[in-house]
Amino acid sequence: MAAIAEATRTFADLTFEEKLDRMALVAVKVGLNLREGQELLITASLDHVAFVRRVVEQAYKAGASIVTVMYADDDATLSRYKYAPDASFDAVPKWLTEGIAEAYRSGAARMGITGANPSLLKDQDPTKVSRVNVAMSRASKPAMELVTRHTINWTIVAAATPAWAKLMFPNVPENEAVARQWDAIFHASRITGADPVQDWKDHGANIARRVAILNDKRFHSLHFRGPGTDLVVGLADDHLWAGGGGVCGNGIFCNANIPTEECFTTPHKDRVNGTVTASKPLSHQGTLIENISVRFENGKIVEANATAGEEALRKLIKVDEGASHLGEVALVPHGSPIAQSGLLYWNTLFDENAASHIALGQAYATCIKDGETLDEETLNAKGANTSLIHVDWMIGSGEMNVDGVHADGTEEPLMRSGEWV
Amino acid sequence: MAAIAEATRTFADLTFEEKLDRMALVAVKVGLNLREGQELLITASLDHVAFVRRVVEQAYKAGASIVTVMYADDDATLSRYKYAPDASFDAVPKWLTEGIAEAYRSGAARMGITGANPSLLKDQDPTKVSRVNVAMSRASKPAMELVTRHTINWTIVAAATPAWAKLMFPNVPENEAVARQWDAIFHASRITGADPVQDWKDHGANIARRVAILNDKRFHSLHFRGPGTDLVVGLADDHLWAGGGGVCGNGIFCNANIPTEECFTTPHKDRVNGTVTASKPLSHQGTLIENISVRFENGKIVEANATAGEEALRKLIKVDEGASHLGEVALVPHGSPIAQSGLLYWNTLFDENAASHIALGQAYATCIKDGETLDEETLNAKGANTSLIHVDWMIGSGEMNVDGVHADGTEEPLMRSGEWV
Ligand SMILES: [Zn+2]
Ligand SMILES: [Zn+2]
Ligand SMILES: [Zn+2]
Ligand SMILES: [Zn+2]
CATH class of the missing domain: 3.40.1830.10 (Thermophilic metalloprotease (M29))
Known part of the structure; x- marks a missing residue:
């Protein structure tokens, strides 16, 4: 038989x-x-x-x-x-x-x-x-x-x-x-496996594990190194990493974004230094800004170039004081399905999950410990940025190395060639 | 030149x-x-x-x-x-x-x-x-x-x-x-003329003139005569005729139904006598009731026949006491565009404007003088019917004659061969 x-x-x-x-x-x-x-x-x-x-x-x-x-x-x-x-x-x-x-x-x-x-x-x-x-x-x-x-x-x-x-x-x-x-x-959207509901549970557990590790580390800064990029992004005091699904006020665990790939937190608005080159074009209000390259000094953009849409970029960072400072930094492995597709989606839901990225402008209060109970002044004092804008742009790639930097200056490898170590 | x-x-x-x-x-x-x-x-x-x-x-x-x-x-x-x-x-x-x-x-x-x-x-x-x-x-x-x-x-x-x-x-x-x-x-919908907005003004003025004449007459009853029909429909005390557009509470004149052709009022629920034969099939909750013929005695249906859907008809008039009495009577000239099309629309908005009709069930309080301020008992005493249902069915045709009957029994021609005299 x-x-x-x-x-x-x-x-x-x-x-x-x-x-x-x-x-x-x-x-x-x-x-x-x-x-x-x-x-x-x-x-x-x-x-x-x-x-x-x-x-x-x-x-x-x-x-x-x-x-x-x-x-x-x-x-x-x-x-x-x-x-x-x-x-x-x-x-x-x-x-x-x-x-x-x-x-x-x-x-x-x-x-x-x-x-x-x-x-x-x-x-x-x-x-x-x-x-x-x-x-x-x-x-x-x-x-x-x-x-x-x-x-x-x-x-x-x-x-x-x-x-x-x-x-x-x-x-x-x-x-x-x-x-x-x-x-x-x-x-x-990770629905192509034999059991996508289980795949999402596994994916969410992976992100949650990364978030927990990053929160344990209490890094002082992140150090990005890649083609055209040598950037140190200070992290805000009491910063919290977030990512994946979570339990809502009504007690239900939900995944607010499908897809989601990023682990993200709040940078320190005054402790960003160095040069960074975007790894993907940025589509902003109908204009395509290509090959962005900017230099930060003490958190502020002091030089901004692009091979196309440079005017739009310069206008953008002048919207208000916070528009030339960072409000988010996010790590996305290069092996994520969106990054692997090599496609530009023209839609933040996808593009911000395609690569490690930084965002100009407003920070998330939820990415500061007890942030939702703090007033703006207190949040600012911890390094969280304030602005009318929040514009993500991609800096990660298969050639990006990222280190976590401790308060004493020692560095610890986080990503090599775009992947978690 | x-x-x-x-x-x-x-x-x-x-x-x-x-x-x-x-x-x-x-x-x-x-x-x-x-x-x-x-x-x-x-x-x-x-x-x-x-x-x-x-x-x-x-x-x-x-x-x-x-x-x-x-x-x-x-x-x-x-x-x-x-x-x-x-x-x-x-x-x-x-x-x-x-x-x-x-x-x-x-x-x-x-x-x-x-x-x-x-x-x-x-x-x-x-x-x-x-x-x-x-x-x-x-x-x-x-x-x-x-x-x-x-x-x-x-x-x-x-x-x-x-x-x-x-x-x-x-x-x-x-x-x-x-x-x-x-x-x-x-x-x-009367939009096929050179100036449909003006056409609607003229059409509304025609209906308003008819309504005014009918309200002036204070008829005691209407007398319908046609093939298979010899029916006297008593009108409620203080009945009001209505039809066409009107001024709303916000001061705007609107036409609540497009199309609209009828002049309608409240019959006396206990003063309907004789036999009436429907001129069109009635589509009720998915069942087609054909060739309806009923006999009224003192307002109540005492005999009801149909060549198809007879069961549905008999069920309908037994929903409650008011379901076997009339709640509306309406005059529609046979020359109206809907009647002339000869089509059954399967939609009350059209079909109730295709021919003179009567409705079993609930009366409109607005078709009794000051009706909206009166309680149900007072309305009933004036002859206005109460029921959970309101089902219109068509009795008019190009062969229908209608007379207005005064309290003293004298009759006055209203419609001949389906048209206003
Ligand atoms: Zn992000
Ligand atoms: Zn963002
Ligand atoms: Zn009607
Ligand atoms: Zn009706």
Whole structure:
């Protein structure tokens, strides 16, 4: 008698519908970890309908009580910019922003599906764009605080759209670009293994172990060395490393970003010295800034060059005093699926997980011990930066070495050729 | 010198896009009469995206401050019925129903776009369907009251969908069915003239003149005579005729239904006598009831027959005591565009405007003088009916004669061969 071997279907064997379904399952089970009986609010683009339907089904299968989807429509947004009266650009649907905060307060989980056209507003009046953003952020503050403070379980996942795919794959027909983009999303989101839910548990445990080690070390600085880079980034007093999923205020463990690869913390705004060269172009508000190279002295950028978009870079670091200082430093191994793809995603959710990076501007209070209870002055005194901007740019690569520097000056290797030692 | 005659393009000359755009213009200008700076909330189906985009553009052109669209998705609704836990069917997104009420209170106008699949839920557990309906109506009551009492300007318009079109035109391919349905909607909605906004003003003035005449007459009853029909419908004490547009609580004149053709009032629930034969099939909760013929004695149906769906008819009139009495009587001329189309629309917005009709069940308090301030007992004493149901069915045709009967028994011709005399 011979044992009957069950044929195992690999990810490549799945139909596209089955792949979408698996992505939806991971979004609901891993991203949200949706609790039975929990309500769910989804924001998505009209280009995401097919994927949203898979998510809704998975959410109800997981026991959702009610799933509500709010669709944004690029066409409607452009109509507003073209035809609405001037006062429209300071107006917000307060009943909706307040309603969403109330949804979270009454127990709803939140899924944001990203992937709308990244350059939708490139030809619109920047003053109007910024008025809309300011009005919306102000009105959305009560809801956003429940999200950024992780009071509720939430997640952001990506879904392909024609406009975004054409940016990523400009030289192929639209349907092929969309298909390739989905493939890139599937791989980056770590759903291609035999058991993606377990894979995410393992991945999260790896990140958590790294975070624990880094927090134990209490490094004084990090020392980055690579092509065009010799940079010492001081770490803020009482800095905390973070990364991966976490337990929310409602007691649910969620993964707020799919994918996520980084371990990140707060640098000391006045203790950064040396030269750093970006390893990837930076897409900022529709402009591509290429081959950035800057020099820091005592935390401040004193020299900034780029082979393209140099004007935009120089404008950016002059937005306010904090814009020329660092607010984040993050370590990402070069072996991560996003780095290995070699693709530029034009979307922070992916690109900031493609390589070790630094961010100009605002620091995360959550990356300082008890930071959420401290006022701005106290945070600043510990080295945490303040700014209106927070712009990540990639400095890591397969040629980057990183050392942890102790207060006594001794160095300890952290990464060699882009990988954890 | 010869005058240059400007070529006039008729409706038939317009592209489909231009026709949609005109429909959207009429919805915004005639239906809502949207005020500059007013916010707008639209509910629609995902099948309506192309039309919604035209409406959003017209709304911003008319000065809307912000337009928010809430899309319903048939696929998501079916997922809920298939997979959601039992408790879901009594749950509602209260943050949303309360948010919508708040939108109306803070000045938003409302547009409902109808045309979703009329038989979407035909295979679902009727108990679950009714639990969802009860929970939603209860939670939506504060918002709905602002609508039904005309506190705000609102309108319902129709847009074609494949599922609905296949019901109306079952024997042609889907795309042809949708094209024909759009054509039927355009004609019924009176947007095919050279100046549809003016046409609607004229149409509204005609209905208002009829309503004024009927209210002046203070008829005691109406006497319907036609093939299979000899019916005297007593009118309630202090009955009021209504029809067409009106001024809302916010001071804006709006047309709440596009199309609208009827002049309607409240019959006396105990003074209906004789026999009436329906002129069109009645589609009720998925069942088609054909060739209805009933006999009334002192307001109550004492005999009810149909060649198809007779069981459903008999069940319907036994829902409660009021279900076998009349709650509405409406006059619609046979020359109205909907009647002339000869089509069954499977949608009350159209079908109740296709022919003179009566409705079993609940009466409108607004069709009794000061009715909104009176309690149920007082309304009943005037002859206004009470019931859980309100089901309209068509009795008018090109062969129907209607007389107004005065208290002294003298009769006065109102309609001959279906037309106003
Ligand atoms: Zn980061
Ligand atoms: Zn960042
Ligand atoms: Zn009616
Ligand atoms: Zn009715």
